[in-house]
Amino acid sequence: MDLTLTPDQASFQDEVRTWLRAHVPTERLASPGTPEGLEQHRSWERTMFEAGLAAVHWPREHGGRGLGPIETSIFYDEYLAAGAPDRLNRLALGLAGPTLIECGDEAQRERWLSNMLSCDEIWCQGFSEPGAGSDLASLRTRGVVDGDRLRVDGQKIWTSHSQFADWIFALVRTDPEAPKHRGITFVMIDRHSPGVDVRPIRQMNHSSSFAEVYFDDVEVPLENVVGELNDGWRVAMVALTNERSSNLNTAAHFERLLGEVIDLVPPERRRDPRIAAEIGRFHEEIEAYRYLTLRTLTELSKGRRPGIQSSMGKLWWSEMQTRIHELGLEMLGDDAELLDPADAPGGFVHRYWLGRAAHIYAGSNEIQRNIIAERWLGLPKGR
Ligand SMILES: Cc1cc2nc3c(=O)[nH]c(=O)nc-3n(C[C@H](O)[C@H](O)[C@H](O)COP(=O)(O)OP(=O)(O)OC[C@H]3O[C@@H](n4cnc5c(N)ncnc54)[C@H](O)[C@@H]3O)c2cc1C
Incomplete structure (x- = not known):
């Protein structure tokens, strides 16, 4: 290297x-x-x-x-x-766009790509459902072919940005009789279509960064299907691989976060050797993470899939991120319980802590551990 x-x-x-x-x-x-x-x-x-x-x-x-x-x-x-x-528009630039470039047809690329770049149309990802998160292939939102359209009924959940998005790239079940990975279709749905109802989810940390999205007999032209009907699982895997490779959780991101937490250390604790040692250890961990991501980049630049390193990277950054915020909580002291997260200094620590979403999205940490255990350590498959 x-x-x-x-x-x-x-x-x-x-x-x-x-x-x-x-x-x-x-x-x-x-x-x-x-x-x-x-x-x-x-x-x-x-x-x-x-x-x-x-x-x-x-x-x-x-x-x-x-x-x-x-x-x-x-x-x-x-x-x-x-x-x-x-x-x-990160879901367009990182997921929907690269998926269209790889799996879409010329008319679809013509229709959507340029407005993604200019941000004239904002996109969200409609994959997860109440009964289909880690086990995504269990999704039940139905798409029934009716002439030259699909009629879509069902519900998505945790759909980030859907409150202001214009388009949803979604997975729907078009063949309920087929084995569960085979009867799925990847389709672009106009979020402003009649029958689409977006209901924001109010979070503990006062924000509403995602929503439930309901589809009630929503008509979608068949020309919005990316790839073939019932071939959506393959297209979804292209999207998810792009999600992993467009990871913005670089070492620079954590250096910035650590810097913001260091700013919260009260003057009387600046010389506390334990705090200094913890900060020093985070610098080391960020450096180790930098080398892990460089290995992944080397694999990608040689045209190889990063494989197990993506799972290791996800675990490393999400757990490090939580521990850096933990130090921030300690620095806030009693204020950590009372902060109004909207404007208080250190509110970002409070907001993160009430969600700790990084352990869940982009493939939950338990699922990453399963992947490492099965594919790398050769342990028996979990249920
Ligand atoms: C901030 C945030 C933004 C999101 N944005 C989007 C979005 O824009 N679009 C979208 O489609 N989805 C989005 N999601 C949803 C996300 O993809 C799912 O939450 C995730 O896939 C987990 O699914 P679930 O919530 O149904 O939990 P479940 O899959 O039900 O898991 C619940 C718990 O059980 C554990 N678990 C599940 N299966 C196993 C197993 N086999 N072995 C061991 N443990 C297991 C999980 O790790 C987790 O701790 C978002 C989530 C978050 C937190």
């Missing part, structure tokens, strides 16, 4: 750093859940689009920069280090 950047990579890093320094908004953007915040985030996405930086990992012919995994990771390291906003 060669860790030095090539001259081209170094000059790209320079270009991105300079651009970000000049353009990243100095004020923190409002939540995209508010009309004001949504407009601010859209406007930031448009700025990125106009600079040709909306999706650097997409092929050039589809509006990207055609960059490989290493250059893409350089881009996001710089992006995070610059304190740039979360990507509003």
Whole structure:
């Protein structure tokens, strides 16, 4: 593994750093859940689009920069280090778009890709259902072919961004008689269609970052099916592989988080040797994680699937993230129980702690442990 950047990579890093320094908004953007915040985030996405930086990992012919995994990771390291906003249309840029590029047809790419890049249309992911999360193939939302359309009935849950999204890339069951992985179809559903009802879920941490989505006889043109009817599991796996490779949880992200937690250490505890040792250990863990991600990038840049390393990486970053927040909670002291998370300094620690969602999304940590146990350690398959 060669860790030095090539001259081209170094000059790209320079270009991105300079651009970000000049353009990243100095004020923190409002939540995209508010009309004001949504407009601010859209406007930031448009700025990125106009600079040709909306999706650097997409092929050039589809509006990207055609960059490989290493250059893409350089881009996001710089992006995070610059304190740039979360990507509003990340489900389009990271999942739906690359899936359309790989599995869609020309008309579909023409219809949707450009509006993903410009953020004129925002996307959400309709996979999970009340009885189908880790066991996704158990999903029951029905899609019945009726002439040139599908009629969709059922319910999705935990659908992030659905409150303001325009499109849902969804999995529906089109052949209930087939074995469960075979009767599924991947389809693009207009979120504004009659019969789509989005009901936000109010979380313990006061936010509402996801919703339940109900479909009541929603008509979807068959031309919105990606791949073939009943071939949706294969297409979904393409989407999920892209989700893992477009992971924004880089070492730079955790350095930024640790920096924010260090800012919460009260002056009288700055010389506490235990706190100093904990902070030192987090720096080491972040460094170890950096090398783990570099190994994954090496695999990806050689055209190989990262395999077990994605599971190890997911476990490593999510558990480290929780422990860094734990240190933040300790620093907040009694305030940690009383904070109004909307505006208090350190509110990000409180908000994270009430959800600890990182252990669940992108494949729960128990499922990652199963994968490591079965595929790497050769332990017997769990039930
Ligand atoms: C913040 C957040 C955002 C999300 N956004 C989206 C989204 O935009 N779109 C979408 O489709 N979904 C989304 N999800 C849903 C997410 O994909 C599911 O929550 C996840 O797949 C787990 O499914 P579940 O909630 O049904 O839990 P379950 O699968 O019911 O699991 C419950 C518990 O049992 C454990 N468990 C389950 N099976 C096993 C097993 N075989 N062995 C050991 N332990 C097991 C799990 O690890 C978990 O702890 C989001 C979730 C979160 C937290």
